[in-house]
């Protein structure tokens with residue numbers, strides 16, 4: 001089966017841009033691309049890309065899909081205040097909440113050009129169903145390439161951690177469940193639609209033993225490692241007080257630096273920290289909207305890139321970045337870096353690379369994803385640049401990154417259409433949207449049954 005996208009402006013991220021050209025797709029891979037008309041292929045399906053910009057599908061490298069069900073709460077809180085308020089709500093979630101929230105969150109991602117996403121799920125209240133499977137089921141229905149991270153917390157309040165004891169698990173249970181998640185779901189193949197990640201939540205909610213045992217497990221199974229790190233100055237203080245080390249030094253001590261690791265946020269890094277990430281090939285997921293929402297700070301992204309540390313983008317959970325479209329994070333990243341370092345800090349094309357190849361590197365998929373090249377998977381976004389307003393911008397990549405998210409003509413994952421003319425095609429868009437809203441109402445109801453009047457108690461953090 002051949003699919004030809006024709007007459008399209010191509011920004012392949014690797015290699016020169018093509019003002020008007022074609023992309024030839026065979027099966028789930030890009031077979032070739034070039035300038036001018038497509039070579040004749042009898043019986044090929046054709047997509048007219050006139051008036052469109054083709055980029056690699058965007059890759060989201062930090063998210064908590066379940067948080068779709070707890071948006072708009074603790075609006076003015078710091079990270080630690082926000083967590084303490086929301087842990088109580090999240091403790092009430094069940095598989096139905098996760099399924100609805102994940103379906104809506106994944107649909108929303110696809111509608112902003114995302115073709116691959118990670119999901120960090122780290123709360124598993126007992127007796128609430130199979131929450132990990134619920135997210136996977138939603139990803140299969142929506143059709144986004146999925147890297148679910150089996151998260152975990154074992155350091156509750158009684159052990160000096162931040163979360164209440166009710167939402168943490170025992171170390172042995174975590175390791176067994178995580179190993180099972182990898183064994184049941186992980187597909188290491190190059191066309192994989194699903195790879196499992198091992199992901200203790202953070203230094204302030206996971207013990208040193210959980211961190212080291214998780215790293216050993218991930219490395220024995222050949223899967224990747226992810227955690228939150230250096231998000232706020234409160235975390236710096238916590239790590240210094242509890243471990244006598246700042247976050248990156250603590251991770252180094254635990255064997256958590258390396259090319260198989262990427263951290264969420266990495267906002268508060270010293271020069272030496274950046275050097276360690278670059279030297280070890282450790283990646284980061286930059287989540288500017290969430291960092292802005294929680295007042296966490298501005299990551300040193302342009303310095304990290306200059307020194308050779310890999311950076312991808314993440315929308316982070318919707319509870320700390322309500323309704324954030326992944327495409328919009330390119331703009332947010334660019335504006336944050338320029339506000340901090342000046343107008344040469346990050347170019348439109350660098351921002352596009354963060355959202356594509358940078359993300360693919362974080363997930364260990366740079367050989368198959370993140371750029372439009374012959375042999376890579378056909379994960380492609382076609383953005384409309386011919387609208388009466390959007391066609392006013394001279395450079396299509398500038399229109400995509402500097403402006404608000406552009407309309408999408410088409411989103412392909414492995415050559416399969418997920419979005420066409422701004423509408424989800426794999427699932428009913430209205431149905432997944434409604435399922436997400438209902439998941440939020442259900443979660444608040446379940447929380448209230450446990451005595452947490454969420455909306456009232458956490459509104460102000």
Ligand SMILES: [Zn+2]
Nearest residue numbers: 228264316317
């Ligand atoms: Zn997060």
